Amino acid sequence: MSLDTTHSLALDDIQKILAVGYGEFDHACYFLISELYNVDRARAYFRAITEGMIDAASNKTRAGAEERKATIAFSFNGLQTLLDCPEDDLHRFDTAFREGMSGQHNLRRARILGDTNPGSTRKGWDWGRNNEIQILLILYARTEADSQNLDKTEVPKIEKFAKAVKVEYGYLGEDGKEHFGFRDGIAQPSVEGLRIPRVPESIKPGEFILGYANESGAIDDIPGIPGDDTWGKNGSYLVFRKLEQxxxxxxxxxxxxxxxxxxxxxxxxxxxxxxxxxxxxxxxxxxxxxxxxxxxxxxxxxxxxxxxxxxxxxxxxxxxxxxxxxxxxxxxxxxxxxxxxIIRRGRLYQKGTGEAAKKGLLFVCFNASIEDQFEFxxxxxxxxxxxxxxxxxxxxxxxxxxxxxxxxxxxxxxxxxxxxxxxKAGAYFFLPGLCALKQLLKP
Ligand code: HEM
Known part of the structure; x- marks a missing residue:
């Protein structure tokens, strides 16, 4: 895949979530996977589930279209485990991504994110408090029943290679409204070359996708893994926060x-x-x-x-x-x-009903630098x-x-x-391009 910094993006190598929010799928199931104990099985599972996964160029989103509705991303811990390599063999990854959103040593980051506020401290988190999450898999569904079914079918398969998996259910609010009653997801950056026609005020793709020029004309570092020094091209950093309202x-x-x-x-x-x-x-x-x-x-x-x-x-x-x-x-x-x-792709969650219901936002955003964008x-x-x-x-x-x-x-x-x-939870991930994903999962 060429790194064309002046013309078009390699849309066929970019995960579709960067271009659209899968708005035609009202529901989504988020699998937060940790304690991988069988890497070969993990690879085989993800190869199968991501086969036919569609890219940012495809527009087969009408009902019944044959496509794999999935998004997959890896934490720093997850990449090390899958590649069975020490930290030092993973080059030029964003510092915030390397350090992870949480972990005992990192109170500085907690302060930046407001996670030192009484209701947000990590000891009360549902997952992610020790940077333990290794892989995030999002599967989209049209109905709530389909999404819960995904939980039933996929968790037993995941447990064959990982000791722990947490599941979150996300959905799109009526009229696009979040729990406080506001329409959300309106203002998104219009990214040059990414489905939205070029307009004078569009933002350079390098702000979100690695391998392209950003607003200052520079190309952010493309991370490398053993054997592929530009593995991260056409990828992006994914921030996930479970925010209770x-x-x-x-x-x-x-x-x-x-x-x-x-x-x-x-x-x-x-x-x-x-x-x-x-x-x-x-x-x-x-x-x-x-x-x-x-x-x-x-x-x-x-x-x-x-x-x-x-x-x-x-x-x-x-x-x-x-x-x-x-x-x-x-x-x-x-x-x-x-x-x-940032490009935002959040969905609502609600657990329980009535007064005791827990409600909030599964906040997901994408950027080329976690430190300079989301954390900034x-x-x-x-x-x-x-x-x-x-x-x-x-x-x-x-x-x-x-x-x-x-x-x-x-x-x-x-x-x-x-x-x-x-x-209530959170982690930083890397969303690889589709070729990079294949390479990571190859037997
Ligand atoms: C539960 C938590 C949150 C709620 C309820 C919420 C709600 C909203 C609403 C109603 C809007 C206006 C509609 C729109 O333009 O999309 C908005 C915009 C926005 N929010 Fe949030 N938000 C939350 C968390 C966050 C977080 C954590 C960030 C990033 C640090 C963030 C960044 C933004 C940005 C960048 C915009 C667009 C601003 C613009 O370009 O005009 N939000 N949010």
Whole structure:
């Protein structure tokens, strides 16, 4: 496969999840596999399950199409075990990926991610607390019953080569809404050459897929394994976080409040039905529900529409952070923000019903550098108490709670927020290209 940095992507070598979220499959079964004890059997199982797995170029997603609906990724620990090699034989992998999301030694990373907050500490995690997960396999299904069936059929097969497997069920919310009632998954980077036609504001593929130029014109390190120095080309890093949402506390924040819908929208930066406050400050507008065509500097510099600390403005400040850029221009700010983007592919989960139900998001995102993208967003924007011109506050939706400032021309308001989202599990993975996958699994 050639590394064409100026023209098209090798779409036939890229796992399809990078191009689309398998939206036609309402359900997905996530297998988190650890303690591999028979590598040959593991390889044979994954060869069979990924045979015919389709690539980013294929468009056979209509009902009944013959395709293998699977996504597969490996942790650093998983790669070492499958390849039976020491760490030092795996070259140029992202440092965060090598170190793993958790593990006793890594409190620095826990702090960056907010996993030192009381509800998020690793001892309460369902899996991933010791970097133990080796392989992530996602299989997609059209119905809940099909997805539970996958659990029944696949777990016994997996147990023939691994001692432990955890299963999570993910699904797509009605109208694309997450548990707090907001339409999610709207703003995605438009990646040059990846199914979406080239548009002037598209992002260079090297921000997400290894082997291509990124926004600064450079090509990120392509990781190598023994015998193949560019094994990682056409791959990407996958971040997986199980994020529990406290819906009762969220709803409690608005009891007795004047205009609760506006307050909710201010926290996120979009109305629950999706329109961005920057374009639709007065109320949701149907035609703007999927809109991603806006920046902040020109129309909303001071945060009078979308507050400066709102979730979407922290997670992607677009052209608004002029400080620290080359020439303090909105264009430079946008270009800077564009080098810290992620492709999101989250799904909801719910375990149990009624008051005791556990609800949340199986957050999955892709990037070419975990440190410069996902972790950067968490550290410099979401959990940064001095983000932009703010002091002593964090993301109101996914941070640790505290105050949240809503800017207004004469009378800015501050509201008290509680911790609404806690981490219950997580791991970092590498999503290989399809040729690399074949090579990894060959007998
Ligand atoms: C339970 C946890 C979370 C919930 C409920 C949530 C919810 C939302 C919602 C409702 C939106 C607006 C709709 C959209 O543009 O897709 C959004 C956007 C976004 N979120 Fe989250 N989110 C969560 C966690 C995270 C995390 C952990 C990150 C990354 C660190 C993140 C990054 C983003 C980004 C990058 C956007 C798009 C911003 C833009 O480009 O305008 N989210 N999220």
């Amino acid at each position: 406290d819906v009762k506390t969220f709803e409690g924040l608005f009891k007795g409040k004047e205009n609760p819908e506006l307050l909710k929208a201010k926290m996120v930066g979009r109305w629950q039905d999706g329109s961005p406050l920057t374009l639709a400050p007065e109320g949701n507008e149907r035609r703007l529900e999927q809109s991603n065509d806006f920046n902040y500097h020109k129309f909303d510099q001071h945060g009078y529409r979308c507050p400066i600390g709102a979730h979407i403005r922290r997670a992607n400040p677009r052209d608004s952070l002029l400080k620290g850029t080359r020439d303090k221009s909105p264009a430079a700010a946008l270009s800077n923000a564009n080098s810290h983007r 967003i968490q550290r410099q924007w979401v959990n940064n108490k001095k983000f932009s011109k703010l002091t002593n506050e964090v993301d109101p939706l996914i941070g640790a709670g505290g105050k949240f400032t809503i800017q207004a021309p004469y009378a800015p308001k501050q509201v008290d927020i509680k911790e609404l989202v806690t981490t």
